[in-house]
Amino acid sequence: MKNYTLNDKVVEQLKTIDKQFNSTISSIIKDQEMGLRTKIDTDRLNDAWLATKYWHNTKRRSSGQLFLYHPLAVFNTLFEDGFDNTELLIASLLHDTVEDQTGYTFEQMEQDFGSEVCEYVKTVTRISAVDVSNRQQREQIQREFDERLGSIAGPLRAALYIKFADRLDNLHADIYKTQDEITRYINHTQGVLIPLAKNVDCLPIAELLADGCFAIKNPKLYENIQRNLSSYLQRNADQLEKAKVSIKKACQGGATVTGADKTTIMPTPYKIAKAISKNNPTVSQSHPDLFSIANYRPVPTIYIKINNPTDEPLGSQLFKLIKPLLSEEILSIVGEESISPNMMNIYVQDRPHSIIRLTVTDKDFNSTLLESSSRSLHKVTSADKIKIYTKDGNTLEVDKGITVLDLAFLLNTEIGASYEGAIVNDIYVEPNYKLKNNDRVVIRRCEGYSAKIEWFTILESRLARNRLYGFFNNARKTLDIDMFLGIYRRKQ
Numbered sequence: 001m002k003n004y005t006l007n008d009k010v011v012e013q014l015k016t017i018d019k020q021f022n023s024t025i026s027s028i029i030k031d032q033e034m035g036l037r038t039k040i041d042t043d044r045l046n047d048a049w050l051a052t053k054y055w056h057n058t059k060r061r062s063s064g065q066l067f068l069y070h071p072l073a074v075f076n077t078l079f080e081d082g083f084d085n086t087e088l089l090i091a092s093l094l095h096d097t098v099e100d101q102t103g104y105t106f107e108q109m110e111q112d113f114g115s116e117v118c119e120y121v122k123t124v125t126r127i128s129a130v131d132v133s134n135r136q137q138r139e140q141i142q143r144e145f146d147e148r149l150g151s152i153a154g155p156l157r158a159a160l161y162i163k164f165a166d167r168l169d170n171l172h173a174d175i176y177k178t179q180d181e182i183t184r185y186i187n188h189t190q191g192v193l194i195p196l197a198k199n200v201d202c203l204p205i206a207e208l209l210a211d212g213c214f215a216i217k218n219p220k221l222y223e224n225i226q227r228n229l230s231s232y233l234q235r236n237a238d239q240l241e242k243a244k245v246s247i248k249k250a251c252q253g254g255a256t257v258t259g260a261d262k263t264t265i266m267p268t269p270y271k272i273a274k275a276i277s278k279n280n281p282t283v284s285q286s287h288p289d290l291f292s293i294a295n296y297r298p299v300p301t302i303y304i305k306i307n308n309p310t311d312e313p314l315g316s317q318l319f320k321l322i323k324p325l326l327s328e329e330i331l332s333i334v335g336e337e338s339i340s341p342n343m344m345n346i347y348v349q350d351r352p353h354s355i356i357r358l359t360v361t362d363k364d365f366n367s368t369l370l371e372s373s374s375r376s377l378h379k380v381t382s383a384d385k386i387k388i389y390t391k392d393g394n395t396l397e398v399d400k401g402i403t404v405l406d407l408a409f410l411l412n413t414e415i416g417a418s419y420e421g422a423i424v425n426d427i428y429v430e431p432n433y434k435l436k437n438n439d440r441v442v443i444r445r446c447e448g449y450s451a452k453i454e455w456f457t458i459l460e461s462r463l464a465r466n467r468l469y470g471f472f473n474n475a476r477k478t479l480d481i482d483m484f485l486g487i488y489r490r491k492q
Contacts, residue, residue: 001047001112004054013058017068021049024076036466041086044113048090051112055102063174070169071096077165082413082470085158087113091120092162099125123152123159124166146192150199157200164205167193171212186213203445204414211270218273225269236354240300243350246330247302247358251321256305301357301453309362314344318360343454359454386437398435402460405431408443409464416464417471420446432458 006014025045031037052071059067075092083089090113097104098121110118126145152160167189176182189209197206215222248257306317315336325331334355335347346358385397388407398407404424409416422429423442435441451471459465 001051002108004050006050006053006057010053010058014053014066014068017066017072021072021075024079028079031470036469037084039084039086040089044086045089045093048093048113051104052093052097055097055104056100061173061175065173067096067100070166070173073169074162074165077168078161081161082467083158083161087116088120088158088162090117091124091159092165094121095124095162095166097121119156120159120162123156124149124163142188149192150196160196160200161202161205164193164197164202164209168205168208168212171209171216182216186216189213202414204418204449207268207271211268214268214270214273221273222269225272229269229272236300239350239354240302240356243331243356244302246325247304247322250323250325251304253307254321255307255318258303258305301359303453304358304360306360306362314342314360314362315346318346318358343457345454386435386439388435389438389440391440391442399461402435402464403431403458404429404433404435404441404443405455405458406461406464407435407441409459409467410461411443413467413471415443415445416467417449417451418445420444420450431455434460 025042028037028040028042028045032040053068056067056071061067061070071093074095075089078089078092094104094109094113094117098106098109106118106122109121126141149160149163170185171189176185190213194206194209197203197209244257251257304318306314306321310317319326319333322331326333331348331350333346334349337345337347342362344360346360348356348358350356386400388396388398390396398410402410404422405416405419408419408422419431421444422431422433423444424433424435424439426440449471451468455468456465459468
């Protein structure tokens with residue numbers, strides 16, 4: 001690789017953005033110490049970042065922001081969504097170096113980082129139309145590029161995620177000067193990229209692209225819904241903390257009470273607006289509680305580990321501990337759900353009439369995310385392979401002993417995290433169903449994410465557990481309001 005040296009003045013100007021990149025590298029190294037993301041080569045990523053800084057240098061966007069924040073945002077999007085392919089991550093950093101005519105060539109890139117990185121970048125590089133004065137010619141260049149994106153097959157399809165992440169960041173950047181530019185950009189996103197994302201089964205990112213368009217077209221409504229989200233989350237957080245304190249006090253050391261600071265992943269403002277317009281078309285856009293009107297009721301969770309478990313059912317043991325709260329009607333039981341012999345969910349209602357999920361485990365179950373990493377719980381004991389058939393009739397070879405939930409995560413982190421159910425041989429099966437040779441499998445997905453921490457007790461594959469861990473660990477790094485949005489959008 002060429003020796004990319006930056007002068008002292010440039011180094012000083014890029015100190016802040018370097019800290020952000022190094023923070024991501026530190027996260028990778030920390031994960032690797034726990035046995036996760038072991039395929040990522042941080043030395044090569046550092047080389048790629050140096051080359052990216054060298055070629056983009058201190059160039060700024062029309063908004064005044066350093067351009068380098070853009071490739072960093074695209075890189076973070078892929079990393080935080082669970083990609084561990086070093087070549088793809090390098091390509092995400094370098095994706096604009098040739099298209100933006102920095103002087104870098106594909107020949108140099110191949111020499112520096114290899115042919116795979118180069119092919120990924122070529123896939124998402126459009127022939128520059130900056131110097132083409134004829135609008136029809138520019139539009140023709142764009143059409144040919146779009147057709148090429150739509151025809152990508154095989155391993156190079158992964159490069160599409162770079163393009164999606166690129167557009168997500170641009171939708172939230174103030175880089176378009178005229179209304180005509182904004183309109184064309186939104187139309188292209190809605191007419192080309194969103195259908196393409198759906199076609200390659202990236203439904204959550206398709207929704208986020210739609211959300212970005214919605215933010216530009218309806219900025220006041222978008223901000224109003226975000227304020228409602230913040231308000232709802234604050235009220236929810238306060239209520240959840242009170243419930244946690246009450247339960248902890250009632251248990252008196254008989255159980256360890258944790259996890260009262262997160263709720264399920266939030267819907268996008270776009271999704272909320274759709275629900276409002278569909279169910280309440282006459283509601284004013286300035287209504288003070290749009291979030292509630294959209295009928296979204298995330299269920300907050302408190303984790304409770306019984307310290308001295310007996311042979312009684314977990315629910316009975318918990319009821320004894322929190323009996324004072326039940327007697328005084330501070331909490332009331334509204335439902336139970338058995339997950340496994342050492343885990344169950346108890347649904348309770350507090351005085352404000354809100355539902356809280358109490359996930360109860362015994363002392364031998366590692367309920368925290370860190371303890372529920374790939375090194376714990378089940379392991380596949382046989383290396384034998386079996387053959388299964390997908391809904392399209394294609395065949396896959398998978399490890400014997402994995403579940404349908406494993407399969408969902410092995411196909412893709414997004415597919416696993418949005419798992420809704422599975423049909424095997426035309427029969428609906430539970431997520432812990434273990435696949436058999438020649439099974440015909442259809443994975444069903446919900447619109448958003450449905451991942452549960454309890455799934456660690458079901459997954460047999462180390463890779464599947466890694467991906468579920470990465471998904472939750474990713475969500476933990478963002479503010480609640482950005483749990484859904486923040487994976488793909490970095491606010492600088």
